[in-house]
Amino acid sequence: MKKTYLFVTTILFFATIQCFSGNFVLKTFGETHGVWPDSLLAYQEKVKEKKDNSLKAQKDATSIYVEYIEMGKANNTFIKLPEYDVNFTKSTKITRFKNNFYQVVLKEIDKGNYTEINGELENLSDENSCITLRIIIPLQGNKWKWFSGLEKEYVMSKDSIYSDTKKISTMLPPDGAFNGQTLSDGGYGDSVGQGSMSFYPLGVVSVDNSGEGLGVDMTLPIVYRLSAKKNEGLIAEFDIATSPLTEKFPNRAFFKLSHFNFNSNWGMRAALKQYYSIYPESFKKRVTTEGIWLPFTPLRSIKNWKDFGFAFHELSWNSFDVKEGKSIPSIVSDKGTGVLSFQYTEPWDIQLPILRKNIPYDTLVSNRMVPQEHQQYLKNSATEDKNGLWQTRRLETPWFSSGWAVSITTNCNPDIEGFNRYQYVRQTEIAPALKMNVDGVYFDSMEWNWHYDLNYRIEQFKYTDYPLSFSKNVARPAIWNFVSEFEFMKKIADEMHSQGKLVMGNGHAWNPFAAANLDLFGAELSWYSTGDHGIEALDFKRAISSQKPIVFLLNEGLNDKAFTNFPFKGYEIYFEKLLAYGFFPSFFSTDASSDPYWMDAEKVENGRPFFKKYIPIIKQISAAGWEPVTDAVCDIDFVRIERFGERGELFFTIRNNGNKDASCTVTFDLKTLGISRDFKALEVLSGMPLKVKNDELNITVPTLRTQVIKIIR
The missing domain is CATH 2.70.98 (Beta-galactosidase; Chain A, domain 5)
Incomplete structure (x- = not known):
């Protein structure tokens, strides 16, 4: 099925050829005979009249x-x-x-x-x-x-x-905040703009x-x-x-x-x-490596790590791995493995551990509580709520021994005068990693607590490159804090791309704009909540990424019996759900900190057969490239088809989202796909050939399962 605009373009192309040919004939005949034939003059007048009518239509529209x-x-x-x-x-x-x-x-x-x-x-x-x-x-x-x-x-x-649309408001901290007697005092829960965004x-x-x-x-x-x-x-x-x-x-x-x-x-x-x-x-797809996400764990510490299809390693410049009996920086150790290293950063806030949960605001933001290394950039980069106080959330933080922290939202706009948050992160995190030739930079928690904050600090208005917004609850101009995040990401992304390097982001949910800067992105999932990996969410992530890789980590629920009791059905469910979209599954930690999956030898061994079975196939279809228009239809509504590949290798994933097995017929647009009527088809997971009749394929897909069809031209 041809696109309307391509059809129109084709007509315009041939019209252009005709006009060009007509002018050529006019010139040649006139130069040769010294006259202009009436028929050609009439044609020329019609062309002019057509242009005039087009302009009039444009003005009258x-x-x-x-x-x-x-x-x-x-x-x-x-x-x-x-x-x-x-x-x-x-x-x-x-x-x-x-x-x-x-x-x-x-x-x-x-x-x-x-x-x-x-x-x-x-x-x-x-x-x-x-x-x-x-x-x-x-x-x-x-x-x-x-x-x-x-x-x-x-x-x-x-x-x-x-x-x-989705509701959009400044995030309510579940554990409270310090800037105000109530959360509404600090502006938490205020709508951003009118309170919704596409x-x-x-x-x-x-x-x-x-x-x-x-x-x-x-x-x-x-x-x-x-x-x-x-x-x-x-x-x-x-x-x-x-x-x-x-x-x-x-x-x-x-x-x-x-x-x-x-x-x-x-x-x-x-x-x-x-x-x-x-x-x-x-x-634009810049990533040429296909595979899964490894968070923090040293690559070489994982027995037979090549079985798992690692491609993207989230780490820090001061983390280490053991190679040939020597402890060396993980960035250096990853070289030559085919696994790309990404320096971790989370510049949107600064988290300072606290020993007790109730601290007066004035004490908390004083030089007594804020370490000296953070004082100067916070003076320049801290954001302010509608009452002129720093936005200071209370966070439960298992990654600190105290278990609790204050999170101070920061404006990481690189243009802020003086020593700012961008410069601090650039000097202490990104620059050391670049000296080791890291492959890219990783932005954590893009859409967590602070991305919808409204920053009313008026002296920071002059640095923004993008329009201000407001809350209908307040009706005063403010910087939508995601804009400041965007400015940081764009600055780093432009630098990385100029060096042939990449940028990766975590915590991608519903905001489309980050995808303009990122080369790959993903999210941490809960086994018990489908909000972040239901059909609507996964459809959006596939659409907003086009052919860029999407990677996931399962956190909450990885200790569920679905993953710990034989036959470990959770792997099959999780992996095939993402397989349908060409997405890559992996694991991290139940609390995004302690007891990581990839350091648990028993969990790793339980998962190994599933990674060996599914990841090579996801690599193939992801490399072929997702195409939004499938040029294939199924006769059952709850069976989904996604297409990967255009003129090279061609794959289709067939996903049964229903509550019963489906015997369905898939019909292909052979002409548009460039397939002859005698094509063959292979179900990749089983390796079994499929029967094809004319342009149709009859296939049975069990409930909540995915099959992968490879077209053999």
Whole structure:
């Protein structure tokens, strides 16, 4: 099934050939005979008329319109910002919307197969403002569908708004905090922006069977929502604030969007394919090594470690391994093994161990409690809550002998003047590892306690590269702390990529923006909670990574009888769930600290046969590359198909998510896949050949199991 935009591009290509040929004939005939034949002159006039009509249609087309709500004002409804003027260049439409208070400038740039929309909001006064800005792209039609995630679609009804969002608020610390008598005093639990954010970076609909998509640029972190309303159109909302103190863009905020078409027959999957082509750098696969994640444990301490398929080693520059009877740094020891080493860092906060849980705030943040090595950068980089106090959470920390710590959120923006958190981490963690030629840098806990904090420290506003946000509970400009994380990650990622090195992140949940910087990422899972490894979560991780590797660690539950009692069925369940997506399973520790899996010889031996069976297959399909459009369909709804490979090796994973065994028929689009009708198929896990008839494959998949089909062309 061809994409609509490819079909259009093909027509334009042939039209260009015809125009070029026509001009060539005109010139040759005219030069030869000194005359212009009437038929060719008429053709030339038609071409000109067509261009003129196209420009007129562009000017007459229904325009984007802009609305806003200003926080802290009595009027709590959207206000339409009037269109002030419109200008056209060869490929750009520039529209200015303006009233007495705000101006928005939209630049719509024709990029061929999509339209880039760059927008800037300007506060015309010299005061703070907190605004939800709404950009609406009108669409008209009778039959509307909203595509949700990789598989779901909803027939849209009139007057309902369709979106996919998560609640977003500053994280409530389960063990309390020190900055305030109550958690709300310190701003914990306050909404970020309006309190919700889209997690897929694109919103897509079908209008009368035509696919229409709207996407954000993942290199610009901003609190946003994408939605659609029947007979109104695609909608983008941004929760942004302006301040005269943002020196890089005073009294302004900005955003970027793309508007594109896609083949609605494949829904979100075809939209993703187009979205990846619009932002190739955000989805570029730099990793050439495939395999699993090893946290901290020295590689060579694991008996016959090659059996497990290790590829990415999380460690510290001052950790050691034993090679040929000598203790040497783990980074050095890993060289030549095919396992990449990543220097650990968690710069988003500083954790200081405490001996008792109740300490007065003033005592806690004093020079008596804060070690001297942290005092200077905290003075410059600590974040502040809405009352001007440092954000100081109480954490239960098994990695400290005291068991407890204070976590002080830090703004790790590299641009902060003076000695800052970025410089401290760069000097004490990253630089020593780079001297040993580490393969990359690892960012821990990207979405844990601090990523949604709102930082009201106004003297830090001037350093931000990205728009401010707010909380509707407070209605004051603030730095969304994830933006500061993003600035740190981007700085390090750009440096690593310039040296041919990589960056890895842990704790990836629902925030799409980190993926723009990371080369591989994953998360720590609980066996007892499917929220972080249910279908919705895994679909999102696959979509946001494109073909980048995704790696996981199972923590809570690794001592469950499913993993400790023969026949160790937990391994089969866990591994095949991730196999369906081409993701890599591994283990760490029940409390992310003590008694790690890879230092327990009995656990390692129990798991060895499963790693030897599954990891080589996951390596194959991951290397082939996930493709969002499968070009294969199954006749049973609860059986999922994912495709890996395009023109080289071709694999399909068939996953039964139902509660009963499924005998199903898989039908392939042979022409699009480049497969002849006499192709053969092999079930890779069993090694058994499968019967193929015409373009169909009949297969039985047990409940909650995965099979891997290799197509032999």
